[in-house]
Amino acid sequence: xxxxxxxxxxxxxxxxxxxxxxxxxxxxxxxxxxxxxxxxxxxxxxxxxxxxxxxxxxxx
Numbered sequence: 790x791x792x793x794x795x796x797x798x799x800x801x802x803x804x805x806x807x808x809x810x811x812x813x814x815x816x817x818x819x820x821x822x823x824x825x826x827x828x829x830x831x832x833x834x835x836x837x838x839x840x841x842x843x844x845x846x847x848x849x
Contacts, residue, residue, distance in 0.1 A: 826838055830846060830848050831848070833848065833849070834849050835848065835849035836848045836849060
């Protein structure tokens, strides 16, 4: 793989916060989905939640 030096314009156009923002959005989405699943599990009289990987939670 050949390395190429970036110009000053290219160096100033790099925004380091983009990856952090994307990671924060993904984390908030995952937490919200889990919160809804747990809320539905505990507020219903009888519930079953099936997750990928063979995990299954049964309530009631």
